[in-house]
Amino acid sequence: MSEEKKLFKVTIDNITVDVEPGTTILMAARKIGGDVVPPAMCFYSKLQGSGGKCRTCLVRVAAGSTADPRPMPKLVASCRTTVMDGMVVENITNPAVLEARKGVVEFLLLNHPLDCPVCDQAGECDLQDLSYEHGSQGTRYEFKRRTFERIDIGPYIQLHMTRCILCYRCVYTANQVAGNRDHGVLDRGDHAQIATYVEKALDSNMIGNVIDVCPVGALTDRTFRFKNRVWFTKPVDAHRNCSCCSGKVRLWMRGDDVLRVTARKDQWGEVEEWICNECRFEKKKVSDWVIEGNTKLDRHSVINAGHYTNVVKPKETFKDVMKGRDPKLLMDIHEVSQVNTVDLNVLPGPATAATFNGNPNATGTNVTDVKQGTGRNLAGTDTTNAH
Ligand code: SF4
Numbered sequence: 001m002s003e004e005k006k007l008f009k010v011t012i013d014n015i016t017v018d019v020e021p022g023t024t025i026l027m028a029a030r031k032i033g034g035d036v037v038p039p040a041m042c043f044y045s046k047l048q049g050s051g052g053k054c055r056t057c058l059v060r061v062a063a064g065s066t067a068d069p070r071p072m073p074k075l076v077a078s079c080r081t082t083v084m085d086g087m088v089v090e091n092i093t094n095p096a097v098l099e100a101r102k103g104v105v106e107f108l109l110l111n112h113p114l115d116c117p118v119c120d121q122a123g124e125c126d127l128q129d130l131s132y133e134h135g136s137q138g139t140r141y142e143f144k145r146r147t148f149e150r151i152d153i154g155p156y157i158q159l160h161m162t163r164c165i166l167c168y169r170c171v172y173t174a175n176q177v178a179g180n181r182d183h184g185v186l187d188r189g190d191h192a193q194i195a196t197y198v199e200k201a202l203d204s205n206m207i208g209n210v211i212d213v214c215p216v217g218a219l220t221d222r223t224f225r226f227k228n229r230v231w232f233t234k235p236v237d238a239h240r241n242c243s244c245c246s247g248k249v250r251l252w253m254r255g256d257d258v259l260r261v262t263a264r265k266d267q268w269g270e271v272e273e274w275i276c277n278e279c280r281f282e283k284k285k286v287s288d289w290v291i292e293g294n295t296k297l298d299r300h301s302v303i304n305a306g307h308y309t310n311v312v313k314p315k316e317t318f319k320d321v322m323k324g325r326d327p328k329l330l331m332d333i334h335e336v337s338q339v340n341t342v343d344l345n346v347l348p349g350p351a352t353a354a355t356f357n358g359n360p361n362a363t364g365t366n367v368t369d370v371k372q373g374t375g376r377n378l379a380g381t382d383t384t385n386a387h
């Protein structure tokens with residue numbers, strides 16, 4: 001008989017869950033779900049070594065383990081700290097954690113531009129959501145923010161470093177998914193930047209995935225830039241037979257046009273299956289895809305706005321109130337009165353009652369001045385005009 005694996009009990013915000021040894025606090029919290037899950041801007045469960053950069057996932061360990069129940073002296077990054085049996089963690093139940101997170105958000109935004117109105121990521125941006133849910137309203141930063149020129153790295157991807165939060169996700173993706181990393185983080189501190197050094201094109205067939213992992217609008221799809229706001233598009237799941245990847249994608253449609261193709265993301269905003277450049281950038285016709293149906297969005301997002309499902313139309317009560325009279329007859333004033341059958345623009349003079357009484361070409365007389373647009377009626381032929 002195989003030996004049963006011992007699970008660790010960890011309590012996060014007073015909710016206890018059993019997890020395997022080696023699980024991080026963040027992944028244990030995701031097992032619970034809901035508000036106890038700390039936000040993560042750099043950690044990505046599908047990228048080895050990710051996490052530990054942004055500090056948005058800070059939590060307090062109130063008791064290290066059953067064997068050693070002392071609290072940890074400082075807040076810890078939950079994406080990098082593994083659980084111990086009997087560990088007690090505080091996230092939203094500890095005001096100090098929330099206050100520290102506010103500081104982290106302020107720090108992430110120190111050099112960030114106020115670009116949301118013109119940023120392609122707006123509406124699906126993790127930094128926007130983070131600032132809204134965990135940030136404070138102001139900043140204490142008074143210095144000039146650093147800015148960079150936009151760079152096209154290859155034919156499909158644009159890098160706008162000004163918006164980058166240096167989470168390293170794209171670097172891990174290029175390393176682990178695309179297989180040939182030609183970019184990385186150059187320099188340190190205030191000068192640190194994502195770069196290809198000699199602006200080398202990123203030409204791996206899987207490199208488009210860096211766009212999906214980027215939590216902000218630093219890496220964007222050049223085939224979609226400024227084409228539409230994401231909340232005006234309709235996400236649809238689709239697939240095709242592809243020799244390079246699973247071919248399972250999400251199409252972002254407007255009417256019958258496929259404006260953008262991305263990988264499908266789960267409730268944590270992480271890519272479910274990596275897709276290749278051909279699927280992402282070159283298959284923009286509906287006929288290229290087998291449509292599976294509307295995407296079910298798990299995350300609360302502005303993308304949900306305007307996509308109503310199971311709409312129940314209110315009952316029309318007008319007829320009941322009006323004792324059975326047809327509201328259309330009552331309300332269709334234009335059709336009944338024939339006002340719309342008269343084209344006022346082509347009438348040679350002002351319309352009168354006769355115009356609307358069965359003779360749409362009838363006009364008033366004595367209006368030469370009005371007809372010719374000369375202003376005052378000098379000939380005195382318009383009895384309604386004293387001048
Ligand atoms: S990256 Fe996000 S927060 Fe930054 S400008 Fe774009 S939408 Fe706004």
Ligand code: SF4
Pocket residue numbers: 163164165166167168169170171194213214215216218219
């Ligand atoms: S470009 Fe995007 S993914 Fe890459 S480090 Fe910057 S924020 Fe992270």
Ligand code: FES
Pocket residue numbers: 039040041042043051052053054055056057058077078079080
């Ligand atoms: S998500 Fe944990 S440090 Fe960034």
